Amino acid sequence: MLTVKGVCEPPALRIGFWLLEAFDLYALAHALEPLRLVNQVAGRELCQWQILSLHGQPLHASNGIATATKGLDQAQPLDVLILCGGENLHHQADDPELRQQLHYWATQPIQLGALGKAGWLLAQVGALQRVRCSLPEPALSLGTITDLTPVAAPFCIDRQRLTCVGPQAVQGLMHELLGKTYGRGLVMRLEKHAARQVRPLQSTHNASQKLQEILALMNDNLTCALGIDELAEAMGISRRHLERLFKRNLGCSPSRHYLDLRLQQSRQLLQTGKQPLADVAQACGFVSVQHFFRCYRQYFGAHPRDERTPKSQPRSLTA
Template structure:
């Protein structure tokens, strides 16, 4: 079995695999670890879309999970009575009603609509939307939540998204607006989308703009990884599916690595199998993957080890063998260097969550 030099494995993931592992790394607490989370206020209109709400909420909860510190404190609010009825007739007890919403510059106000919403003015909601606009807070409209945003008379920009069944009333009530029914739109701090299928894209776009590409892609790895329409059974790595420009020799190399975890190939063996020189494979990996092939191989093996530790009953020794380490002591040291905790602590953390 191949054992690479520990000198090559310095402290954290550097390839795209860092996205998959962000939720499981435990860095030294930063000086900002005491920063209070921002408020994410979800207004659940009667007959709101449960699927759209769940997706929007899940993206922020997952962002908290992959980040060093929680970013958002998520709260739900109803129009009244501290409860809201979803489109699938499930009633949710909310954290309060519209009057209880706290608005600040860093907060988010999400208006969650649905197919059977009764589209009528909501004066209290209009006041909260106006305050959010004045505070330059982020305002998000889901499904026909956009109707209430438009009705509040806040500045919406030129384009707003709405569900297709609500386009007629929107054109009648707000003729000055350019309406989109197929995707999401962004106008400054206002984002709107037309339904469940565009909610995830909108929320990932918001996270990318507010917190960076790495966090957006990390969240997508967790809750959006099953959306690819490609069915190439020869390529199981999601990175390869997403990066169509990646040379075939790199795709083949990564596939060989994934198929040879317990008994890793040497880099020289790898180059012979794909038919290119060591110098070429080093250069192409750095250009297309961002790391050397040896580094990527180690990161993949450690990712595989983390999955086995969290999802199986294999002993730490058995995991180390299954991932190509000849020494369980070296495996534990390397694992700790990448994840910030030992394999056994990683298992305890997983079991306690």
């Protein structure tokens, strides 16, 4: 176990995704993205994953896209194994080799889960007995399964079992897993970062003329940031009126939006130029490099220098 300044860091969470033919690629993508993003936000490798199948051959998703896999018998050590199926599970439910492998993994000291309807395959081999589980409506061809404790929730982690009702609940399931492993604080950072990446700045196209003028003044003064009182005085309005304009139209304070503009500008400079980091910080109105680094990491979930290094490949253990 690594230590930083005397603090023990937990080893990476090792997750395997066990694919079945015609698996749901949408669900798999929703499971992988939080793992990739949490590594980025944390600044170190908290999660590793490998893509697996019964025999290690390429498998086709339900939309026809082929995906390389590694055989279960060649899997590196796992903490979590998650089964990923599709709409044709009724054709696979009676496969003796599949059932044998499910029985085997259900007895291992790891967390075992399934996405959506694949949870019913775990139920068929008794892997969900006496644990709470979230399952979609069962297919009639699967027959009657007893000793289940279903819950009215989109996803559920109970003891060593992970289940969810469908693709839309996959992300919640993965966030719950990460929260139980590393704490809710990290998941909150992950959710905050993801929201900013979707829409880093509010649209201002429909803003009032007065607000447009304030925003233009902000953009003209990114290097030497103006104080909020200075902005209000330059616009001939009170500070309170200025704050109301931003809250009503952009849902944030003037200082928050001003900082967002400067951070967006710094990212553009980092991606398109070769200025030293200290020069970028100064050009975007930060009083110190340390303050710039802290604000940048909080906003983008990465260090400014990461913008100048080649984007790393997903941290997969698949050969």
